[in-house]
Amino acid sequence: MGRSTTTSRQAVEALCSRIASSKESMRKEDLQVLETLMIMGRKHSGELSAGDIEAELRFVISILMEIIKLLDRR
Amino acid sequence: MIINATGTDRITLWKLIGGKIEKTMYRNYSNIFISGDKYDLEFLSRQFDDSDWIDYTWIEAQDIFGNLNGIKVTVSPSMEREIIRIVQYCGYGRKFSVFNAAIDPVLRFMAQNKLRFFQKDSLYDMDPDISTAQIIIREGKSGEFSGAIINGSVEQNLKNAMERVSSAIDDSTVIIYNNHLGTFYRFLLRMEHSGYKIPGIRKNRGGTYESYGQVHYSPDRVRINGKICISQSSMIYSESGMDGIYEISKISSLNPETASNVTPGTAVSSMEIYNALSSGILVPAFKDDHEKEKTIETLFVTDKGGFVLQPDPGIYENIYEIDFSSMYPTIIVNYNLSPETVTASPGHGKIKLPGDNPYYVHMDRGFLSSAIEPLLKERLIYKTIKPMGAVYSNRDTALKWLLVTSFGYTGYKNARFGRIELHEAITSIGRWALSRAMRICEEEGFTIIHGIVDSLWITGEGNIIQAIRRIKKETMINIVLDAHYDWLFVPPARSGLGSLNRYFGRKKNSGMKVRGIDLRRSDVPDISRKMQRELLGILSDCKNIHEIGEASEKLYQIRNRYISNIRKMGKEDFILNLKPTRRLEDYRVENIQKAAIRSMRLSGMDENPGQRMEVLVKDGKRHIIAENPEDIPDYNFYEKYIHRAFEPFQYIISYAKANRRITLENWLE
Incomplete structure (x- = not known):
């Protein structure tokens, strides 16, 4: 009561903004890939928060899920 | 029928009998209960003996967790504070637990005598016909009174306005007023100064407060002896009118004036106190059962909110929206959740609760679930019969607010019957x-498109009735088909994923459903809303994605017309309804909000963060707002609003032309 922990969404958004801060040092073509990864990473983070999984791992699993879906469709 | 009660040590009950109000006075008293260590209680009793004026008895009483031994002190309600002060002084503020104190005296009287306001034989019955006057005072920009609107009739002559306001107050029991910028109170004082007799005019100071991260302002509340004064800015009044206030008063046992001023949380708390006092259960005066210690890992696992399933942006066809009805209150009732029934350990008579949190529940009926149950049943009835009349719809709205808050209140640190584990069990x-x-x-x-807390958007050719029936049976929570859309559009959020709370769609045979876009916002000018209304009018004729694509030209034409005609529109279309949330000195950057609050200060008015104000922007770049009637809007500034309002429609056109939803795969291509 009266406490507040970051929500799963806030934790992933914080991670994304940390990743985004490295944009300046990237080549243009790599930037687009990074942005795609951030969308992929966010995509399933909410669902994965149902399990006791840390934000970084949720982000990575979410990316892997989207990549596997892409490969399956192709 | 009891329609009002006022007073502290002596309560005046207002009964409506045969259309007339009869007032009767009764004595009120407080039974405060104090528990603690036996040795400490004996010490306290000796202090009471020495005091010579405090009567007490030793009794056994019951709170929601079980029996307690202690001292019962009977005093007038106005002496409660003094007793609490003595008890806290003797117990160093921690040795004793005080119960049945710090309770609204009217609420206490009603509960101790098992009385109810606005008691009806049937939920279908109308509220009593109480004489009501609605008074709005008009004021010019420089602060001079320019008349009044009394029950919808405008009176511009100041002398006549005073005469008519005086008559309206004399003839009515309920006075609905608007005290924005203190106008009503100042007008009453002016009337008094002019020789009119208005009994006991006083005001309770309003102020700025924060709720759910938003800053609000409540204007000063005006009170007049012998009248029930309701502020138009009261949250309950603005949401559900007098019907809602009577309903809240009935449920909370607070008099209608108090019921109009409290938050829904306080109303729920009052209802719980009434239930406890009237059934002999002790009500803690102060919250002192703190949260049990948890590891940081446990805290992260348990402290979670509602579930969100991220949608892809795009247009979807044949969508069903299904919603759990009053999800959290239903969980409280159907899973018997209450501070005393939820535990972290298994045991005899307990069952494991579903969900990811490690909680168990006792089978014995809980206090909170019993208290919420009638409220929930009543709301379901009003929800069903609300098409039969505005009164039912207003009662439904009032109950909806109480039920929403009944969940939130379980996690509030000062809630007398709250407990964080309970809150966690509900969300789990x-x-x-x-x-x-x-x-x-x-x-x-079905395929799942989007899900958020208590709603799901699904598509497919499955049997929706069968799905709903199964969900209801398995979860024990009522779920209904809220809408069936021909198509639904989810615009992209800045993250690139679908927006969670902005969408619109065409419902099969019953118009459009719109959420989160400018049309639903209060901080945009009317031009944005008007244009979006026109655009949605075009889209409402489109039955599928193909037809949306074909309508694109018409959509562009509307936008272009708004841009080319911007200089021909009336000034009222450009008014921005702002809510500056800080004081002038607290704004670090120059913006419109700061300009608005500065203009308020310069004109000598009180600047109150959270107070709404209407402004016309004269120069958007330099943040200047219009001060004079001849000032014209900054059209370039307002053109940006038109472009912003068109953004979701720009997206829907491109998606419709691509004839697909935007998946990552499409996006990558």
Whole structure:
């Protein structure tokens, strides 16, 4: 009561903004890939928060899920 | 029928009998209960003996957790504070637990005598016909009174306005007023100064407060002896009118004036106190059962909110929206959740709650679940019969607010019957229920598009009735088909994923449903809303994605017309309804909000963060707002609003032309 922990969404958004801060040092073509990864990473983070999984791992699993879906469709 | 009660040590009950109000006076008293260590209680009793004026008895009483031995002190309600002060002084503020104190005296009187305001034989019955006057005072920009609107009739002559306001107050029991910028109170004082007799005019100071991260302002509340004064800016009044206030008063046992001023949380708390006092259960005066210690890992696992399933942006066809009705209150009632029934350990007579949180529940009926149950049943009835009349719809709205708050209040640190583990158990079951609903929908042949807390958007050719029936049976929470869309559009959020709370769609045979876009916002000018209304009018004729694509030209034409005609529009279309949330000195950057609050200060008015104000922007770049009637709007500034309002429509056109939803795969291509 009266406490507040970051929500799963806030934790992933914080991670994304940390990743985004490295944009300046990237080549243009790599930037687009990074942005795609951030969308992929966010995509399933909410669902994965149902399990006791840390934000970084949720982000990575979410990316892997989207990549596997892409490969399956192709 | 009891319609009002006032007073502290002596309560005046207002009864409506045969259309007339009869007032009767009764004595009121407080039974305060103090528990603690026996040795400490004996010490306290000796202090009471020495005091010579405090009567007490030793009794055994019951709170929601079980029996307690202690001292019962009977005093006038106005002496409660003094008793609490003595008890805290003797017990160093921690040795004793005080019960049945710090309670609204009217609420206490009603509960101790098992009385109710606005008691009706049937839920279908109308509220009593109480004489009511609605008074709005008009004021010019420089602060001079320019008349009044009394019951919808405008009176511009100041002398006549005073005469008519005086008559309206004399003839009415309920006075509905608007005290924005203190106008009504100042007008009453002016009337008094001019020789009119208005009994006991006084005001309770309003102020700025924060709720759910938003800053609000409540204007000063005006009170007049012998009248029930209701502020138009009262949250309950603005949401549900007098019907809602009577309903809240009935449920909370607060008099209508108090009921109009409190938050829904306080109303729920009052209802719980009434239930406890009237059934002999002790009510803690102060919250002192603190949260048990947890590891940081446990805290992260348990402290979670509602479940969200991220949608892809795009247009979807044949969509069903299904919603759990009053999800959290239903969970409280159907899973018997109450501070005394939820535990972290298994045991005899306990069952494990579904969901990811490690909580168990006792089978014995809980205090909170019993208190919420009638409220929930009543709301379901009003929800069903609300098409039969505005009164039912207003009661439904009032009850909806109480039920929403009844959940939030379980996690509030000062809630007398709150407990954080209870809050966690409720959200945990909520997440489980939505996940179960998703799985069932998939088994029934649907694809899940979007899900958020208590709602799911699904598409497919499955049997929706069968899916709903199964979800209801398995989760024990009522779920209904809220809408069936021909198409639904989810615009992209800045993250690139679908927006969670902005969408619009065409419902089969019953118009459009719109959420989160400018049309639903209060901080945009009317031009944005007007244009979006026109655009949606075009889209409402489109039955499928193909037709949306074909309508694109018409959509562009509307936008272009708004841009080319911007200089021909009336000034009222450009008014921005702002709510500056800080004081002038607290703004670091120059912006419109700061300009608005500065203009307020310069004109000598009180600047109150959270107070709404209407402004016309004269120069958007330099943040200058219009001060004079001849000032014209900054059209370039307002053109940006038109472009912003058109953004979702720009997206829907491009998606419709691509004839697909934007998946990552499409996006990558």
